[in-house]
Structures are given as structure tokens and as C-alpha cells.
Amino acid sequence: MSASLGIPAPSAPTPRRAPEPGFDAAVVGAGVMGCSVALHLAYGGMRVALLDRGPLCGGATGADAGLLGVQASPPVLLPYARRGQEMWLHMAAWAGGGHVQAVACPGLSLAFTERDAVLLQESAQLQRQAGAPVMLISGGRAMEIEPGLTDKVLLAAHCPAAGFASAHLTGRAFRSALLTAGVEVFEDRPVSAVDQHRAGFTLATPTGAVHARRLVLAGGARLGEMAGWLGFHLPIRVRSRRILVTDRMRPMMRTVLSMATEQLHLAQHGNGTAMIDSFWPEMGERPRDETLREAVRLAAFAIPMLRAARLLRTWPVLEAETVDALPALGPVPGVPGAWIIGGVPAGYASGPCFGMLLAQAMLGLEPELPLFPVDRLPAREIA
Amino acid sequence: MVIRGIAAILTAMMGSLRIRDVLRPAEVTFTWQGRPFRAPVGESLATALLEAGIRCLGEGPGAPRAAFCMAGSCQQCLVRVDGRPAQACLVPVRAGMAAEPA
Amino acid sequence: MSVACDIAVLGAGPAGMAAATEAARRGARVVLLDEYPAPGGQAHRAAPPGFRMPADSDRRAGDRLRHALALSGAELRLGHRVWDLAGGPPAQAGISRPFRIASLGPQGPAALEARALILCPGAQERIIPFPGWTLPGVIGLAAASILLKAQGVLPGRRAVVAGVGPLLLAVAARVMKAGAELAAVVDLAGPAEWQAALPALASRPDLLMRGLAWRARLASRSVAVLRAHRVLAAEGGRVLERVRVAPLSGGAPEEFDCDALCIGHGLVPATEAARCLGAAHCYAPRDGGWVPVLDKDGRSSVPLLYVAGDAGSLRGAAAAPASGRLAALAALADLGRLPPRRHARARLGPALAHAHAVRPGAAMAAMMALRPALLDGIAPETVVCRCEGVTRRDIEQAIGAGAREMNQLGRFTRCGTGPCQGRLCGEAAAELLAGRVGGRERAGFLTTHPPLRPVPIEMLLGEPAPADTAPVLAPA
Numbered sequence: 003m004s005a006s007l008g009i010p011a012p013s014a015p016t017p018r019r020a021p022e023p024g025f026d027a028a029v030v031g032a033g034v035m036g037c038s039v040a041l042h043l044a045y046g047g048m049r050v051a052l053l054d055r056g057p058l059c060g061g062a063t064g065a066d067a068g069l070l071g072v073q074a075s076p077p078v079l080l081p082y083a084r085r086g087q088e089m090w091l092h093m094a095a096w097a098g099g100g101h102v103q104a105v106a107c108p109g110l111s112l113a114f115t116e117r118d119a120v121l122l123q124e125s126a127q128l129q130r131q132a133g134a135p136v137m138l139i140s141g142g143r144a145m146e147i148e149p150g151l152t153d154k155v156l157l158a159a160h161c162p163a164a165g166f167a168s169a170h171l172t173g174r175a176f177r178s179a180l181l182t183a184g185v186e187v188f189e190d191r192p193v194s195a196v197d198q199h200r201a202g203f204t205l206a207t208p209t210g211a212v213h214a215r216r217l218v219l220a221g222g223a224r225l226g227e228m229a230g231w232l233g234f235h236l237p238i239r240v241r242s243r244r245i246l247v248t249d250r251m252r253p254m255m256r257t258v259l260s261m262a263t264e265q266l267h268l269a270q271h272g273n274g275t276a277m278i279d280s281f282w283p284e285m286g287e288r289p290r291d292e293t294l295r296e297a298v299r300l301a302a303f304a305i306p307m308l309r310a311a312r313l314l315r316t317w318p319v320l321e322a323e324t325v326d327a328l329p330a331l332g333p334v335p336g337v338p339g340a341w342i343i344g345g346v347p348a349g350y351a352s353g354p355c356f357g358m359l360l361a362q363a364m365l366g367l368e369p370e371l372p373l374f375p376v377d378r379l380p381a382r383e384i385a
Numbered sequence: 386m387v388i389r390g391i392a393a394i395l396t397a398m399m400g401s402l403r404i405r406d407v408l409r410p411a412e413v414t415f416t417w418q419g420r421p422f423r424a425p426v427g428e429s430l431a432t433a434l435l436e437a438g439i440r441c442l443g444e445g446p447g448a449p450r451a452a453f454c455m456a457g458s459c460q461q462c463l464v465r466v467d468g469r470p471a472q473a474c475l476v477p478v479r480a481g482m483a484a485e486p487a
Numbered sequence: 488m489s490v491a492c493d494i495a496v497l498g499a500g501p502a503g504m505a506a507a508t509e510a511a512r513r514g515a516r517v518v519l520l521d522e523y524p525a526p527g528g529q530a531h532r533a534a535p536p537g538f539r540m541p542a543d544s545d546r547r548a549g550d551r552l553r554h555a556l557a558l559s560g561a562e563l564r565l566g567h568r569v570w571d572l573a574g575g576p577p578a579q580a581g582i583s584r585p586f587r588i589a590s591l592g593p594q595g596p597a598a599l600e601a602r603a604l605i606l607c608p609g610a611q612e613r614i615i616p617f618p619g620w621t622l623p624g625v626i627g628l629a630a631a632s633i634l635l636k637a638q639g640v641l642p643g644r645r646a647v648v649a650g651v652g653p654l655l656l657a658v659a660a661r662v663m664k665a666g667a668e669l670a671a672v673v674d675l676a677g678p679a680e681w682q683a684a685l686p687a688l689a690s691r692p693d694l695l696m697r698g699l700a701w702r703a704r705l706a707s708r709s710v711a712v713l714r715a716h717r718v719l720a721a722e723g724g725r726v727l728e729r730v731r732v733a734p735l736s737g738g739a740p741e742e743f744d745c746d747a748l749c750i751g752h753g754l755v756p757a758t759e760a761a762r763c764l765g766a767a768h769c770y771a772p773r774d775g776g777w778v779p780v781l782d783k784d785g786r787s788s789v790p791l792l793y794v795a796g797d798a799g800s801l802r803g804a805a806a807a808p809a810s811g812r813l814a815a816l817a818a819l820a821d822l823g824r825l826p827p828r829r830h831a832r833a834r835l836g837p838a839l840a841h842a843h844a845v846r847p848g849a850a851m852a853a854m855m856a857l858r859p860a861l862l863d864g865i866a867p868e869t870v871v872c873r874c875e876g877v878t879r880r881d882i883e884q885a886i887g888a889g890a891r892e893m894n895q896l897g898r899f900t901r902c903g904t905g906p907c908q909g910r911l912c913g914e915a916a917a918e919l920l921a922g923r924v925g926g927r928e929r930a931g932f933l934t935t936h937p938p939l940r941p942v943p944i945e946m947l948l949g950e951p952a953p954a955d956t957a958p959v960l961a962p963a
Contacts, residue, residue, distance in 0.1 A: 057895045064898050170898035177889045189891070249463075249470075249906050249941060250446075273446075273901075291571040291589035291598060294937065299948055309948070312470050312941040314906055317934070400644070404665040407639030410537030427535035432638045440623035440726050447876025449725070451623035453911075455630035456529060457522060458611050460906035460941065461873060470943050475522070477535060 025051040025186070027364065028205055028214035030193050030228060033063035034350055035343045036220030037176040038357020039364075041097065044183035046365040051212055052185050053205065055192035059173030062222050065319045066350040067245045067279035068102070068169035069258055069267050071109060071161065076327065077132035079352065081371055082359075084134075086352035090167050093175060093354070098182050100175035102167040103272070109164025110144055111260040112304060113157040118262035125262075126159045136161050150254040150305045164258040166269045166277075169350060188212070196231040202339055216364060217340045220357075223320035225330065225344045232337045237325045237379050238345055243281050244318050246297060248311040250274035259304055268301050276301075276308060323347045324379060331356055332363070332375035342376060402436050413480035424478045431455060431462050431473035434484075442473060443486040463487045492516045492562070494818050495588055495601035496811075497569060497760060500528020501804050502796025503607035504552040506811035509837075510605075511561035513819055518599055519556070520564045520590060526553055528609055529629060530804035532637040540639055544697070545804075552808060564599070567592040570947075571937035572763045575604070575789050586764075586792070591942055595949035603791040603818040606761055607811060610754040610775060610797040613914045614650075615861040616869050616879075618720040620750075624727025628654040628751030635661040642667075643747025647730045649673035649718045650751040652855040653698075653803070658749055659710070660701035669710045670743040673732050675752070675861075676854055677715035687850035691805065694847055713741075717864065721748050735860065753855030755914060756798045762935040764789055770927045772856045773849070775801035776914070777932055784834065785814035786821075793818055801855065802848030809841035862918055871919075872912035874905020882919050891924045892931045893917055906941050909933045 025048075029040045032054035040052040054060070070087040089096065090104040111126075113119040122138070129136045139147075141155030180187055188207075197204040202215035221228040229236035255270035267279040280297040294316060302308040322345050324330055329352075330345035343360050346352065359369040403409070409425035416422070417439055424433035431452040434442065442462055443450045452462040455474045462473040466484050473484070496507045499521035507519040519526070525533035531549025534540045556563075571589035585600040612629040614620065624643065626634075628650050631642045635658065645668040648659040659672045688695045705712055719731040719740055730748050733740040756775045758768060767780045767788035778800055785793040793814040796807040813834055820830035865871065867880040877900045885899035893909075893916070896902055902916050903909030909916075913933065920930040 057892055058889065060892075060895055064895070170901075170904075173895065174885070174888050174890075174899045248944070289587055289589070289598065290573050290937065291587070291596075294571070295596065295947055295949075298944055302944055302948065309945045310468070310470065312906070312943050313938055313947060314941050315904065315908070315936065316938070317936045402641040402643070404635070404639045404641060406541055407534075408539035409639070425538070427537055428640075429535070429638060432634065432640050435634075435642075436640060445621075445873055445876065447870035447873055447878070448621035449623060450873075451621075452626065453630060454612065454627050455633040456611070457940070458907065459627075459873075459911045461911075463906065469945060477524075 024202070025049050025212070025214040027051070027216040027218060028053065028203065028212055029218040029220055030205065031220035031222060031224070031344075032058045032187070032189070033061055033220065033222050034059065034172060034353030035222075035357050036218070037172075037180065038354045039218050039220060039343060039361050040185045041176065041180055041183055042358045042361030043364060044180070044185045046361060048365070050185045051188060051214060052180065053188040053191045053193055053207070053212065055190065057173060057189050058177055058187065062319045062321050063172050063350060063353070064170050065245065065317055066169040067267065067269075067277050068167040068350060069164070069269055069279055070104065070166055070351045071164040071258075077128045079328070079346070080129065080132045080134055082352045082355050084163065085371065086355035087163065087165060089354040089358070090351070091165065097175060098179035100177070100179050102169065102171045102175050104165060104167035105272070106163065106165040107257055108147060109161040109258045109260065110148055110151075111159040111161070111262055112144070112155050113262040114154055114303075115156065119157040122157055122159050122262040129161075134161060135163070148255065148257045148259065150307055151259075152304055152306055154303070166258055166271070168271065198232065198337060198340075215339060218360070218364075219334070219340070219342045220344060222344055223322050225322045225342070229334065229342065232334055232340055234334055234337065236330060236342070236345070236376060238322045238330070239325075240320055241323050241347055242318055242320055243279060244294070244297070244316055246278040246280065246294065246301075246316045247314050248276040248308065249314045251276065251307070251311050254307050255305065261300065261304070266297060266300055268304065275314070276305070276311065321347055321349065324376075326379070329356060329374045330376045330379075331360060332373040335377045413478065415478050415480070415482040415484060417484050418486070426479065427477045429455075429474055430464070430466065430471075430476040430478055430482070430484060433478050434473060491585065491600045492518045493601070493822060493824070494603045494605060494815070495520065495586065495599055496561075496605045496607060497588070498528065498607035498609060498796070498798070499523070499526035499563070499565070500607055500609050500796060501530055501549075501552055501807035502609075502798075502811035502814075503528065503605070504556045504811070505808035506605045506607060506795055506815040507561040508552070508555045508559040509812040509815035510819060511559040513825065515819060515822075515824060517559075517561040518564055518601065519561050520567045520569055520588065520599070522566070522568050524566045526556060526563065526565070529633065530807075532633060534637055534639070538639065540636070544693070545636070548804075564590070564592060564597070567597065568940055568942065569760070570939050570942045572604075572760055572939070574600075575764055575792055589937075591946045596947065603793070603822055604764075605785070605793040605795055605811070605814050605818060606798055607794075607796045607807075608757040608760055608798045610756050610801060611910055612751045613753045613755045613857065614750060614911070615752050615865065615915050615918075616871050616912075617718055617864045618866045618869050619722050619727070621870055621873060622721050622723050622727045623725070624723065624746055625721050625748045625750065628652075628658050628749050629754075631658045631662070631747075631749035635665060641665055641747075642749055643745065644668060645670050645745045646747040646749055647671050647673060647718075647732075647743050647745045648749045649730070649732075650753075651675040651858075652751065652753055653851050654751055656698060656701040656705075660704055662749070663704060663708060663710070669705070669708070670730075670745045671711040671713060671732065672705060673716045673718055674712065674714045675717060675735070675858060677735075680854060684850040684854060687846045690843065690846045694805070717861070718748070718750060719864065752861060753857065754797065754801055756801060758798065759908070759935045759939050761787060761792070761794055761798070762932070763937065763939060764792055766792060766794070768932075771800070773853050775852060775855070776857065776927075783813070783838075784817035785810060786817055791818065791821060801852040802845045803851060806841055806844035806848045809837040809844060812837035813841060857914065857918060859918060859922070862915070862922065865915065865919075871915050872900075872902040872905065874907050874911070875901040877902040877912070879919065882916055886920060886923050890920070891929070893920065893933050894931070896920055897933060903933050908940070
């Protein structure tokens with residue numbers, strides 16, 4: 003399986019070497035991006051340290067809704083999202099049996115108004131041009147595919163290749179693969195500063211310094227702050243989403259639903275809980291309870307049976323977004339040996355792919371899809 | 386011990402759990418899974434079901450669910466009342482109320 | 488829809504009623520919210536309308552607090568489930584931002600803005616799982632107390648009453664008085680612990696006398712009172728049929744046939760509201776576990792946020808009113824409605840009353856502190872998290888797979904992520920984790936986000952059938 007995916011096959015587990023003063027690479031941030039880079043670097047033969055201020059995948063990754071292949075990302079990102087989804091679906095093959103219960107199902111994007119319909123037509127056309135098999139269908143046809151759907155749908159875009167994963171399991175899924183591959187995992191090890199020198203980098207942490215020849219910044223929402231350690235200004239902003247979960251309901255949904263406006267995505271997990279991923283910012287003047295009620299209202303409009311459920315839990319997810327909404331994926335300009343990964347909203351789905359690509363580049367291989375070097379961004383040195 | 390056990394089961398089959406020296410309002414009829422039962426109006430549904438001999442209120446993922454904390458906290462007594470999700474320990478019995486497992 | 492007031496009080500138990508009364512009497516605009524249709528809380532829970540229960544000292548104390556509250560001018564919002572708390576003044580001095588309290592009430596969704604907020608949510612019961620604890624017929628001690636006192640109903644015909652703390656004897660005595668058969672009383676505490684608690688209890692002769700009377704009643708009916716004993720298992724087919732009991736020191740188990748097991752292993756302060764607002768907490772087993780960091784007047788680490796009663800530290804219903812009054816006076820002073828000198832004078836009375844009442848409460852809290860030995864009684868296949876069906880084995884495996892903190896344990900196993908939001912399983916799961924990671928502080932607690940309790944979506948939306956047009960989302 004791994005060979006057909008073009009991923010370097012994990013070599014036979016080698017006995018863990020005694021800790022040495024230096025690593026080939028230190029990855030700071032153990033979310034999906036950091037875990038994937040670390041794992042693929044180790045597969046490539048590097049001695050890797052993976053550090054996080056909290057537990058593995060304890061930040062935005064573990065809190066993600068885990069929806070795959072739904073974001074109408076800029077069409078240029080479609081190949082990455084599809085590759086990422088493929089990797090999630092076959093994670094056990096490249097992660098030593100670890101998995102996130104990913105399943106494939108169709109995705110439906112919904113237009114309720116004429117304005118939504120125009121948006122939907124535009125994005126469907128762009129996605130088709132990028133090679134995605136997206137079809138526009140009537141509301142009636144959408145109801146046949148998704149029986150729980152409201153009859154108020156004007157137009158829907160059908161994508162056969164969506165799905166969802168249990169993102170809360172991601173840390174558990176990566177852990178044994180990382181350890182087996184020989185990655186040194188340092189949880190609860192916040193990095194406060196990075197010293198750059200001829201031999202590489204020295205990372206300051208409360209429980210001692212970590213030395214490495216290469217450095218990967220994979221800090222999620224804190225990516226901008228991390229770039230600052232190297233004196234590099236990354237034009238990035240932090241966005242907030244909120245995930246809402248209902249209690250268990252009878253199985254009723256068979257698709258991943260999105261709104262044409264991209265404000266909300268919705269799916270029902272295998273245990274019967276419905277998960278709503280709401281994308282509109284809540285940092286403004288509006289009270290949180292009203293924003294939450296609006297998200298629930300829109301979800302229950304799309305799937306009327308949600309009205310019979312209870313809202314059980316919600317939580318915020320913070321993520322970084324570059325100014326052009328494309329990933330920060332490549333070397334840090336002017337700092338040899340330093341690399342950066344992240345900066346793309348809804349990065350969960352594509353995360354394993356981005357991590358693999360960066361590892362390929364760092365190992366001196368040709369990445370199977372192009373990177374997104376950050377020197378395209380209006381960068382400047384911090385004064 | 387065995388005889389005492391049998392005696393306990395026999396007493397269980399008769400007599401009310403409602404304590405005698407409590408004054409209660411008039412009884413009304415409610416239904417559980419379509420079967421009619423009577424309880425004083427305002428008694429909690431969880432109490433009324435306990436009195437009716439109905440202890441299992443649904444199936445949880447791990448075990449059968451029964452009212453447990455009686456204070457709205459444990460969520461084990463989740464049922465449907467007139468089609469809506471409700472905690473039996475927090476819902477007062479009303480005339481004509483139709484309750485069923487969630 | 489949003490209404491402003493000076494002080495909002497959450498929870499109409501003894502602390503909340505006293506806090507609201509004190510603040511409203513002194514002219515503040517006060518709103519008191521509670522999920523129940525009548526004030527009282529669990530200790531003084533009012534009977535449903537139209538029910539008349541025999542009077543006892545708890546009910547009389549509750550009636551006095553209710554009476555004072557009714558005269559105080561505080562506005563009551565009863566039947567309101569508070570589901571979101573936000574806002575509060577920013578940490579640095581500057582423009583004061585009110586607290587925002589979102590609730591679902593009899594008329595639908597409501598929001599309230601308050602300059603100061605006093606949290607009095609009380610405590611919930613801790614029950615460490617044991618084989619068979621999910622059988623119908625097993626209920627909490629506090630649950631039994633509610634059935635007996637507020638509903639006038641027996642938990643069963645033949646009951647075993649087990650666990651630890653002041654509720655144990657109270658429930659046993661009530662079960663017997665109400666005419667049920669009491670198969671056994673199984674007390675975790677041994678005679679030496681009771682003796683050690685005696686001097687503290689003696690400062691409240693009324694409580695002490697009541698306890699002795701209960702004990703005498705049990706003795707007169709020759710009920711088996713097993714001290715330093717634990718419940719090993721509850722057994723039965725579809726429902727509870729018998730309970731297996733053994734001495735803590737080991738030794739031969741005994742069996743008791745019964746149709747009700749009322750069991751509780753102490754109380755735990757309800758901290759989710761304070762955590763939702765970001766108040767600092769610390770782990771203090773003798774105060775009940777995780778508790779907000781408070782000054783002697785109930786001020787939390789968040790400006791203008793106060794916690795009173797058992798939610799701040801388990802000191803019992805007798806100490807709660809004084810604690811509520813202290814918090815109310817502090818809030819009035821901090822809002823500038825009570826000059827410092829008048830505040831200093833006004834707080835002397837409640838401070839004295841509180842100091843007097845906390846001694847027996849502290850003794851009981853110490854007795855109710857979590858007993859790690861109970862963890863041994865959880866079998867590998869015993870369900871710990873009922874909502875998600877997570878067993879002890881699942882938890883141990885997740886810890887083996889790298890979970891070292893409660894939120895991560897929740898992600899790996901779903902433990903605590905179901906409808907009870909960890910209220911039922913959190914103590915046991917945290918203790919299992921703490922044993923492996925070096926303490927409860929390291930194990931941490933589940934992060935609190937809204938909703939504070941599950942809310943029916945239909946009620947949340949708050950209007951009839953949806954309109955034909957899709958809801959338009961306001962841009963941020």
C-alpha cells in the first residue's frame with residue numbers, strides 16, 4: 003500500500019539509539035503537520051526530535067472536526083487535499099497501523115438562495131477545471147443522496163470524494179508510529195527561544211536545551227510567533243472556528259454537508275453524534291451565545307431532524323492563515339536549515355500530505371507536489 | 386437469607402413507594418411507551434416511573450440507563466417527552482404527557 | 488432580550504439565596520437564577536407545588552431563607568438552565584465589561600448582563616465505580632435524599648445505604664422512618680474517623696444531636712451498621728437484586744438482598760461555571776477536590792467574579808448562607824456600592840457565623856475526601872464513563888498509549904465527552920490517570936466550554952418551525 007502511495011516505506015524498526023547531543027532535525031509543534039514531517043524525516047533516516055508545549059496533537063489537530071475533502075480551497079490546493087484524504091484513509095499503511103477511523107462518503111455543498119447558487123456555480127466550475135469530479139444537482143436529487151436534507155435546497159454541488167476522520171484520535175494514531183520510527187517525542191516541552199549558529203540550532207526549553215542541525219517550525223496558530231524566533235516576519239493572521247457536537251442520534255446522515263458560503267460544514271459520525279464545523283469568526287462584537295445559536299439554526303435548517311437533538315459540546319479551534327490563504331510550506335528565507343509548515347485554514351485534511359512533501363524536500367528529494375515557499379509573501383526582517 | 390430475599394421480592398410486588406404522610410395533589414394520567422400510568426401532578430417523571438416499577442429508561446452505550454443522580458446532572462434518565470429530549474428527573478408529570486425512551 | 492443588573496447570582500441554594508438577599512436588601516439590582524422551579528437548592532429543596540412534606544429542621548431552615556429572599560427585592564429567574572457564561576472585566580483596569588449569562592427559561596432563550604457575578608452552584612456527588620454500579624436500582628446517596636425529602640418517595644422496599652459522609656446516616660434514618668426495610672448501612676469510615684471528627688462536630692450541638700438520634704434509631708432496629716466496610720459489587724439480572732460487602736481490611740464478604748443501593752463517596756464542588764470564565768483553580772482534596780482560588784470573602788482570580796457555598800469549598804449547607812453573604816458584601820464593596828468602612832463593619836457578622844459553621848463542615852469534608860483505595864474496586868471491565876461506555880481497561884490502555892492529561896484521555900477514549908460532560912466519571916477517570924502521571928494537578932481537568940449542560944436544540948432556537956428562507960448569518 004505504501005509503495006503505491008509513493009511514500010517511503012518505513013524501514014524495519016531499528017533499536018532506539020542512545021540519546022546523542024544533536025539531532026538531524028528538531029520539529030517544533032506536534033500537530034498533524036509536525037507529526038507528519040517528523041515521521042517522514044525519520045523514515046528517510048534522520049534522527050528527529052519532536053517537541054510540543056502540550057501533548058501530541060493536543061491543540062487544533064485533536065480539536066478539529068476531521069472533515070475531509072470539503073473545503074472549497076483555492077483550486078490550486080485540490081491535489082493536496084485529495085492526497086491528504088488518501089493518506090488519512092490509508093493511514094495504517096504508512097503509520098505503523100495507527101489510524102483515525104477515516105471513512106469516505108459523498109460531499110454535498112448547498113445553496114439556499116440565488117446568491118448562494120451563483121457562488122456554488124462559480125466554485126464548482128473552478129473545481130472541475132482543477133480536476134475534481136464535482137457535479138451540480140437539483141435539491142430533489144440532493145435529497146435522494148442525503149435523505150435527512152431539507153427540501154429548501156435550491157442547488158447542490160455533489161462531490162463523490164469527501165469523508166471524515168475522528169480527529170480526536172490523531173495523537174494516539176501517530177504516537178506508536180513516531181516511537182517505532184525512532185522519533186524522540188518531547189511532550190510538555192515548550193520552546194522559548196531558538197539560537198541559530200554554524201552547527202545548526204539550539205532550542206531553549208525549561209528542562210534543557212535541544213540541539214539540531216535542521217529546524218522545522220510547525221506551530222499551528224503560533225506559527226507567526228515561531229517565525230519571529232528566527233527574526234523572520236511571517237504575514238499571517240489567526241482565525242477562529244468553533245466545533246459544535248450534538249448527542250447521539252439515530253443514523254440519519256450519509257454525506258458531509260457544506261454551505262455554499264463555506265460558513266459551516268456538517269457530518270454525522272459513526273457513534274451518532276453530529277459535528278458542526280462553523281467557520282465564521284466570533285472575535286467581534288457579537289455575543290458568543292448568539293453566534294452559537296446562529297450556527298445551530300443554520301445546521302438545523304439544512305438537516306431538520308437536528309431539532310430533536312441536544313447540543314452537547316462546543317469548542318474553539320485557532321488556526322493561522324497567511325495573507326494569500328495558501329500554505330507556508332518551504333524553507334525559511336535567509337536561514338539555512340530552517341523550514342516552515344502551516345498557515346493554511348482547515349489544514350487537517352491536507353496536513354499529512356504537506357508534512358510528507360516538506361520531509362521529501364528536506365531529505366533532498368523532489369517533492370511529489372510543489373511546495374509553497376514563503377518568499378512569495380511580503381516578508382520583511384523584524385527591525 | 387433466602388427467605389428474607391423472597392420476602393423482599395414479595396413486598397416489592399405490592400405496595401407503593403410513595404411515603405404515606407406526604408400530602409399530594411390529584412393524580413393525573415401519563416403514558417410510558419403508550420402504557421398509561423397515574424401519578425400526582427407535579428411529581429418528577431423519574432419518580433413516577435420508579436413508582437410504576439419502570440427502572441430501565443433506555444439503553445446506553447455501556448449499560449442500561451436508569452435514573453441515578455435525580456438532580457439533573459448525570460444525564461442517565463434522558464427520555465423523550467412529547468417527542469422532545471428531556472431529563473426525567475427534571476420534568477414534572479402533567480396530565481396527558483407521553484414519555485418514551487430517548 | 489439582554490437585561491442589565493448589578494449582581495447576578497447563579498444557583499438558589501442556601502449560599503445563593505443568602506447572597507441575593509443580602510445584596511438586594513442593600514439596594515442593588517439583583518437577579519437570582521436557578522434551574523429548578525423553586526429556590527432551595529439540594530439541601531433545602533422545595534417540594535413540588537401542591538405537595539406537603541412533614542416539616543423538619545432542613546425544611547424550616549430553607550423556608551427561613553426563602554422567606555427572606557422573597558422580601559429582599561431580588562428578581563428570581565427560576566426554571567432557567569444557564570448554558571453559556573462569558574465576558575467579565577478585562578484583567579487590566581479599564582472599561583468594565585459586564586458578564587453575560589445565556590439561559591433557557593420557560594419563555595425560551597434569555598440573556599442577562601451583570602456587572603458582578605456570584606456563583607453558587609453547590610456540589611455534585613462523587614461515586615467511584617464498582618462492578619454492577621450501572622444496574623437499575625443503584626442510585627446516589629444524594630439522589631436518595633432528594634427522593635425522600637423532595638419527592639416523598641422511597642428509593643426501594645429494601646435498601647442498602649452505603650458510602651461515606653453526613654448523607655449516609657441521614658439517608659439511612661429517613662429510609663427507615665419512611666417505612667422501608669434497611670438491609671444494611673455500609674460506612675467507609677471506621678469508628679476512629681468518627682471519633683476524630685467528634686470535637687469539630689461538637690461545635691454544632693444541634694447537628695451532633697441529630698446524628699446521635701439517627702444512630703440510636705438504627706441501633707434500636709438492629710440494623711447491620713458495618714463500619715470501615717465497602718461495597719464490592721452490586722449484582723442482579725436486569726435490575727439490582729443483592730449487594731456484596733466486605734471489610735476494608737479484607738476478610739469475608741457478606742451479601743445483602745435488596746432492591747435499592749443508595750451509595751455515595753463524598754461530594755465534589757461544581758466548578759464548571761468558574762472554569763468557563765477562566766478563574767484559577769487549585770487541587771485541595773480536603774475542600775472537595777478542584778476548587779477555585781478564593782480570598783476569604785469569595786473573590787476569585789477574575790475581577791468581580793465570586794464563588795460562595797460548597798462550590799468554593801465543601802463546608803456544608805449550614806456554612807453556606809454566611810459564605811453567600813460575605814460574597815455579596817464583597818461584590819457591593821467592589822462595585823463601589825458599599826464604602827470600605829461600612830463593608831468592614833457589615834462583614835463582621837457573616838464572617839463570625841461562617842467561622843463558627845465551617846468547623847463541622849470541614850470535618851465532614853475531610854471524611855468525604857476521595858479515598859484512593861476505592862480505585863482498586865474498579866474491575867477492568869467495569870464501565871467508568873456511562874455516557875460513552877468506556878471501561879477501566881479502555882482508560883488504562885489509553886494511558887498506555889500516551890494519554891497523560893484529562894482532555895487527551897477524553898480524546899483517546901471519549902471518556903467524559905458524553906452528555907454528563909464528565910460529571911459522573913471525571914473523578915474516577917482523573918484518579919486513575921493521576922496514579923500514573925504523578926498526581927491530580929498533572930492529570931488536570933476537562934476544559935469547560937459552553938454549553939455548561941446539554942441543551943435541546945429546539946429550545947435553543949426558541950421559535951416554532953423554521954421559516955422558508957435560510958437563516959442569514961451576520962458577517963462578523
